[in-house]
Each structure stands twice: as structure tokens, then as C-alpha cells.
Amino acid sequence: MTSPNRPRSFQDIILRLQNYWAAQGCAVLQPYDMEVGAGTFHPATTLRALGGRSWAAAYVQPSRRPTDGRYGENPNRLQHYYQYQVIIKPSPANLQDLYLGSLRAIGLDPLVHDVRFVEDDWESPTLGAWGLGWEVWCDGMEVSQFTYFQQVGGHDCRPVSGELTYGLERLAMYVLGVEHVMDMPFNDPDAPIPLTYGDVFRQTEREYSRWNFDVADTDTLFQHFKDAEAECARILAADPVDAAGRTIPMAHPAYDQAIKASHIFNLLDARGVISVTERQAYIGRVRALAKACADLFVTTEAAQA
Amino acid sequence: MPDLLIELFSEEIPARMQARAREDLRKLVTDGLVEAGLTYASAGAFSTPRRLTLAVEGLTAHSPTTREERKGPRLDAPEAALEGFLRSAGLTRDQLTARDDKKGQVWFATVEKPGRPASEIVAEVLDAAIRNFPWPKSMRWGAGSLRWVRPLHSIICLLSDEAGATVVPLTVEGIAAGNSTRGHRFLSPDAFTVSGFDDYAAKLRRAHVILDSAEREETIRQGAENLAFARGWQIVPDDALLAEVAGLVEWPVPLMGVIEERFLDLPPEVLQTSMKEHQKFFSARNPRTGRIEGFVTVANIETPDDGATILAGNQRVLAARLSDAAFFWQNDLREAKAGMQAWAEGLKSVTFHNKLGSQADRIERIAALAREIAPLVGADADQAERAAKLAKLDLRSAMVGEFPELQGTMGRYYALAAGEDEAVADAARDHYSPLGPSDAVPTTPVSVAVALADKIDTLTGFWAIDEKPTGSKDPFALRRAALGVIRLILGSDVRMRLETTSKLPLIRNLAAAVKESMLDQFAQTLNTTRNASRDSNLTEAEQKLLLSLFDAHTFGENFDPEATAENIAVGLDSKAADLLSFLHDRLKVYLRDQGIRHDIIDAVLAQPGNDDLVLVVNRATALNAMLQTDDGRNLTQGLKRAGNILAQAEEKDGVEYSFGADVKFAETDEERALFAALDTAEPAIRAAIKAEDFPAAMTAIAGLRAPTDAFFEAVQVNTDNQIVRRNRLNLLHRIRAAGQQIADFTKVEG
CATH class of the missing domain: 1.20.58.180 (Class II aaRS and biotin synthetases; domain 2)
Known part of the structure; x- marks a missing residue:
């Protein structure tokens, strides 16, 4: 199933998402410069979901979940990973279609795959936030979280923000057909110096796993x-x-x-x-x-x- | 007669909410229409992930005109009164007629309310239905304030008859009703218009949407079975999963996959649960091997490659999931074979309830109680204790951490891996049972002992800390636990005095509550209440246990173990009695379902030994059977009559007539016959009760019916002759006493 439209690397997928959401009018922001557990913690989401001012932003957010560390050995689990986050307020009527467009942009054609919106209500007890929405399944795999924010920090969201969160590694592994995250091409496999995800992160995963679990x-x-x-x-x-x-x-x-x-x-x-x-x-x-x-x-x- | 078509088209409705939503929509709309004066022939509701639909047939085109007569002021009333009446009724004077009334001539008006067209009523009813729809959870979206389960995009509201179809004019928060909808999200995304329900359903089908969830279920069921049949496999039936999956797809396409060989050694429950919970797959069993070897996933789309990409993707996700499961299984087995000490240790840090200590504390209590119960159920005490100690260790296993619903099931596998007896392993699996009224009850002795200990510990624990169910609130499922105790006891004929049995676990739980409470504060309270709590009446065993549970070293200098023990002892009896009466209430509910009236149970519960539920039920069953007979019913009347006469006489005379009836003062044959009958019946009843042969006791007392009836027929108890009167009253007492051996007949109704 090779086609010219298929992304070839992890960063290719990120770049395509950036371009896609930029074309939809989102401000493409940069990651927040602090350690967070998920893209939602970025003030561009948490705080900007509050109040009446319109807002549209997209960004990559490096996220840390110390308990998920597996010394770089588990094919799917990492203590440091990337989320792609889109937040638009008020949520546009065609947000589902916009989202599906982003899947097409990274090579997932909903006419060949089975894309489904499966109930999953989101709640963040630490942020005093909740919303209703779905996890989006592609061929039985969760590829994104899709949420209409109802409350953040105990405040009703008026207007309501629509939030999309893509787990980038998992999504990219699926699109690229990779079994172990560390084997995933980070840059183009034909680049003069091809790098895998493991080349970039295997050592850090080991080091942080040890520090998180035993040394901190x-x-x-x-x-x-x-x-x-x-x-x-x-x-x-x-x-x-x-x-x-x-x-x-x-x-x-x-x-x-x-x-x-x-x-x-x-x-x-x-x-x-x-x-x-x-x-x-x-x-x-x-x-x-x-x-x-x-x-x-x-x-x-x-x-x- | 027009037909009505309503469609509420939205983003994906959670599958679990669809069935209820169909019913709610049908009820809200049809109730509203009827209330406004319309009638209809039939109504059917449908749902897909993206739409809720209602079709009403044979609706009346108008609500009927109604006439109401209203009474106005009298003809001689002041002008202002008449004008006020006209204003309020919206009438003019020429529409009034004068008629005679009791108080003279009075104005009457007939107010006519014209009927309203159906479209007007439908618009109002649908608007209200949308705004007040009882979704379990609803949300706002965008900048609007309307609430729906997910964003609502369009509304069809169409009345159609022979002349054609008209859109009912209606706008809800900016969404104007129309006659168009959309098909499958990917296969037929374009909008199309419809002219009525048949047209709508047909066009939806062309647009790759099967409207009726029952039809989707059937498509899935048959498709899955055909796929399985082709390989000689069978689908494991799962109606709940079927309904859920049918709520996730508009165009179901079942696809069959094969589970990789390397996962086939996983327990079938693990395969099934993992596939169902994570992937919503059906399991396929190979009848030749008895193993689950395949799965059916249901896609929502037909693809150019016949689902090959979709199946490959699902297969890949499943492999990742099952790799996790296999990893858990291997690790857990290693721990199980090593004796599960780490799990036992781990449960010390898992809180069961913040007033009742950790899971490890709870297991200690259950093990001690299982040991105490073992002889009563014919189980080996060591085995029961061992089983209780192992039964919950799987809560710390990785597999149960991932799939909580496998608790017990995994416990059995791990106990077997650890080399435990079948009976002990089975208890790990079965001790949670029965979970519901229709769940199977364990009957093997070790399982019964642990299951009973588990539930009695739960009940006594929450009784110890006064967390009893109130009204509809029962957060710890104590009613279920009580029903479990009842079914376990009756299922295995367990002869157990519940009040006595519950004392030791109550003490253990009270002690746990003390340990968990604020120690300093408690010590203070103790010192002040110390003198007030001297008069406890514990058995020696109870006192010993109580003291052994406390250790002054754990509690600091201020702690006084004796005072603590006394403090716990106070109220112990009343807690045990209160718990017993809770169990009695549940027993009444349980027996009522078996066709035994509550008053019969009340009559039996008044007898001694009422905390032995087997005894109570045997008595109640025999009494119930007797009361089905003529003799039984009449005898009850006779016993009640005797009781009433006695009670009156005793109140009047201020003495109790309870002794000394002598046949020599009998004046009539009927009296003498009753004496003779009692002489026969009394020892027979006593012997039967002693032997717990309640049917025999009932037969014996039923023999009193004829002589008692004849006695009341022929004899006047309250005669002038005081000796004869007293003798007769004492005779009545013998009847009453005979009855009391069996039940408190005053509580039997009718």
C-alpha cells in the first residue's frame, strides 16, 4: 500500500499536521516550556478554554508520565512522548470533518480504514475539568481523543472549546507500520543520516526510567x-x-x-x-x-x- | 390521517444510551401529542449512531374543538362584575344566555376552544422534547446554549398524507426543521430529501444506513455466524456486546480474524474479556479444541479491499493487547508459583475502607471467620482458612489490575498454579458469588464457608461503623451481601445461629474501626466513658478475642486495652440484633418472591431460634402449607378467638390464666373433647418441634380444629359460675400455648 501520499517518518507526520491545521486557520504555537503530563496542561488550552474570547491554536506538546517509563523496552510505552493538540473556541460545527481531514492529510483514508467515534468522556481531576466526546478509533486502535470542554478549573466553558489530542507516537507507528516505537524512522529513512526514534530517545528513556523509579x-x-x-x-x-x-x-x-x-x-x-x-x-x-x-x-x- | 416523521441528526450518540433514548423520544412526543388532544395509530422509534428517529402513523390532523360552559354573575349583579366576566372569558354580551339557577337568574356562556392543526402541536411538543430530553449526560457546544448528548446538526419534522408532505415549521436554537438528512458518514455523505417514513428508510438504506438497530443486530449475528461456520467455529453468544456494537455502526460489516498461535494458551476468559472490553470483538470458539481461536470485528464500512486493511489493523491492535495480557499472565504465574507472598504483602497497602483497614486486614478477618464457619458447613477448617487467605490475592495480580471483572476467575488459575487443592482454588473463584438474585450459589463446602465469611464480614464491618443502607442508597451493596448470605445458607442447609456467628466478626470489625480511628482522641473518649461501660455481657471467647486484638504498645501510653474492649462490648448486642433484623427484612423479600406472605414470616420470626434461617424457612414453609388448607385457616380463627377472649379476661381480671385447667370442672362433652384433644396434641407438637418436623407439628395442631370449633359452638366461656369460667379460661390458655409453640398466630392475617 505504498503511495506517494504516505508519510515516511515521525517528523513527516508532525509537519503534515502542522501544515494542515495552519491551513485551517489555527495559530501554530510551540510547546510550553515546562514539564507537563499532557498537551491539555499548556496554558494555551487550560486557560484559553476559559472566558469568552475566540481562540484557535495547534501545537506539539512533549509530555511526561513518569509511571509509564519502561526503560525504552516496551514497544508502546514511554515516560516522555509527544502529543499533538488542537483547540478551537467556539467549537466549529464542522469540527469532526476538520478532524477527518487531518487523518487524510497523514495518509489515513476513511474510505479504506474504519474510522469510528466511540464514547469516551474526558475528565481531569487535577485540572477540575471535564468534557464529553469520543476516542477516535481507526481499525480498532485509538488514534485521538476528541472532547467538547464543558468545565475547566471549575468554570463552565462558554463558549465551548473543541479539543483534539493525537498520541503522536502511536498514531505514527500505525501509519508507518512500525511494531516497536524505537524502530520508527524519526527523519526520512533515505536521509544522509537516518535517525530512528530509538536513536533519539532510547538512552533518555533508560536514564529517566531509572531516575523516576529509583533515584529521584x-x-x-x-x-x-x-x-x-x-x-x-x-x-x-x-x-x-x-x-x-x-x-x-x-x-x-x-x-x-x-x-x-x-x-x-x-x-x-x-x-x-x-x-x-x-x-x-x-x-x-x-x-x-x-x-x-x-x-x-x-x-x-x-x-x- | 397524516403520518409524522421526526429525525434528530447529531454527532455520534454513545451506544449504551441509544435504546433508552429511543424509548424516551417515543414517550415524550406521543404523550405530548395525546395531551394536546391528538390521537395516533402507532409509533415506532429508531436509532443509529448519528440519529434518533420517530415515526408516528395515523395522527389526527387537528385536535378536536372543545366546548366548556362557564357560569357568570347573576343578572342583577353590578355591571362591573359582568364586564369582568366577559373580559376573562373573551366574550361579548350577545354570546351569553340567562338561565335559572338556585339563587335566581344567572348568565351562562359557552366557551368554545377551536381545535388546532397537528403541525402547530407537533412543533410545540418536539421543541419541548428536545429541550427537556433526559439524556444521562448532555453537553453544550460552540457558542450555543442548547444541550444535547453531542452536537445536534439537523432536524427532520415532516407531516405527510395523500396530498404530500409538509415540513412542520420549527426552529430550535437556530436549527430549522426541514426534510433532509445525510447517509453514511463516508460512503454516502451527501444530503438528500425525504417525503415520509418509507421513503426515508429506503433512501437511508441506499445511503448505507440500516435504520433499525434490531436489523443491524441480526445482520451482525448472522454475518458473524456465517463467517465462523465457514471455519467450523462457533461464535460465543453475547447479547450485551451485540447491542453495543449495533449502536456503533450504521452499515455493519463483520470481518473474521484468527488469533495468533502464541496467544492460544491464555485462559479463554482472558482472551474473551480482552477482546470484548478493548476491541468490542466477538469470540469464536473451535469446538474441536474447545479453545477460543478467532474473533469477529464489525466494521462500519465496505472498502475496495474488502476490509483487508481494516482487518490487518485490528489484528495488529489485538496482538499488542494480547502481548500485554500474555506478559501479565506469565508474570502472574511466576508470582503464583512463588507462593503469592508479594501479593499478600501488597494488599496491606490497599485500603478496603478508611474505617475498616486494609484488604489484608479484611482477609485476616475473613480467614478467621471462615475457620469458625467451616464445621457448620462440613468444610475442613484448615482448608477454609487457607482458601480465605488466598481468595483475594489475585486483586494484586497484573491481570486483574487490567481486567477487574476477572477477579476470582484469575484467583482460581493462580491458586492452581500455586499447587493448591481444587476445593481451595474453586473457593477463590466462587467466593464472590452469588452476586445477583439469579446468580448461581456455590455449594461445595469450602466455597460456601469462604463466601459466607466474605459476606458476613462485609455486613458486620459496615454495621460496626454504622454505614447501613438507607432508602435507595446502598453504596456498599449490603442488601446484595445479605441476600447472598440468605441464599448461601438456604442453598446448603447451613444450620447457623446468625446472631451468635456475627458477634466475633462484629468484634473484629469494631476493633479495626478503633485501630483506624484517631488514636489519641479515642483514648480520651475512652477514659471519660470508661465508668459508663462496665456492664457488658460477653462470653469468655468474645472477651478473649477482644483483648487479644489490642496491644498497648501499638496505641501509646494513654491506651487502655480493657477500657477499649468494654467500649466495644457496649452496643455489640444491639448491633448484632439490628443486623439480624436487616437480614430478616431481606429474607421476607426473598420469601415473598417464593410465594410466602410477609405475615407468615412475621408469625414465625416471633419464635425462638429466629436467627437460624433454615429453621425459620422450614417453619414458614410448613405454616404456609397448613394455611392453604381449610383446617389451617379455621384453626387460625379458633386460636385467635381463644387469644382474644383470654386477653380480654386477663385485662379485666388483672390476672394471667395460664395454669390449672382441670377436666373435672368440664360441664359439656365439647369441653371434655377439647381436653382430650389437647392431651393428644400437646406432646405430639412438642415432640415434632423438638425433632424440627414442622409438617408433623402442623398436622398435630390441625387436629385441634374440630374440637376447638365445636367448643366455641357449644360453650359460653364467660359464665356466672366463676370456677367453671376460670377453668374454661385456663383451657383456652392450653390452646393458645399449643399454637405459640408453632408460631405467633396473632400475626397471621385473615
């Missing part, structure tokens, strides 16, 4: 968690009027601390030092931060229609 200092992490929590609260409590008399509430700097706390919690979880009961409490603490940030953001300029 838990006392330090617990302290970092407390620090981030305290700093977040301090930023939120600060007088919105600065010394020069300018009104500058600081929703984004506060939200950075919430993201930080969330990632530290994930690291602690991977170290196995958080019990089942404590887990809920920690998630609740992060959610409280995210909610407070959302409360502040909706009062700012960027949230106004």
Missing part, C-alpha cells in the same frame, strides 16, 4: 511540591495593582506553579511514595491551585470576549 530524591520532591503550592498561593494573593499603580493580576505565573506541583506529584507517584488515600488528597491540592488560577484568569483581559 523524595524529600526534595515533597519540599518542591510544598514550595510550588506556596508560591502559587502567594502569587494569587498578591495585590493586582503593582508599585507603579498598574493593574496586573498574574494568572499565568501562578498557573506555572500549579503545573509544577502537578508534575512533582507525578514523580512522587512514580517513586511509589504516595498511598492510595494520600493520592486523592494530593490531586485535590493540585486541583485547588488550578481552580484558583482559573478564577483569576477569567478576570483578566485575555478572557474577555
